[in-house]
Amino acid sequence: MKLCYTRLYAYPQRALLTDKLLVLETHMSIESLGHLESKLQNLIDKLELTRMELEELRTANTRMEQENAELKQELSAWGERVGALLGKLDNVSEDAVTEEEAAYEA
Numbered sequence: 001m002k003l004c005y006t007r008l009y010a011y012p013q014r015a016l017l018t019d020k021l022l023v024l025e026t027h028m029s030i031e032s033l034g035h036l037e038s039k040l041q042n043l044i045d046k047l048e049l050t051r052m053e054l055e056e057l058r059t060a061n062t063r064m065e066q067e068n069a070e071l072k073q074e075l076s077a078w079g080e081r082v083g084a085l086l087g088k089l090d091n092v093s094e095d096a097v098t099e100e101e102a103a104y105e106a
Helices: 002-010 012-105
Strands: none
Touching: none
16 A cells, blocks of 8 residues: 555656546546436336326227127127018018919919
């Protein structure tokens, strides 16, 4: 250790330069940490926004799945109604053909 102190005292300009470099490195490190902290905060904010958007999308997806299920049931009900009406039309058509055949034969 004495050798170090001897060198520092032997070369005071070098000691001053070393001190300035240490201060500059420390200042740069603090700036770098501040910059890193800023970037991390931005990432955390973006992550929170993404989580909120994801929750909104999940809610919308659930709502749309329910609506889709309701529409499928409604479509099925309409299909049954149309089928029933077509069945009635077939019966009416068959009755009309039978009546025409009976009238033609008579």
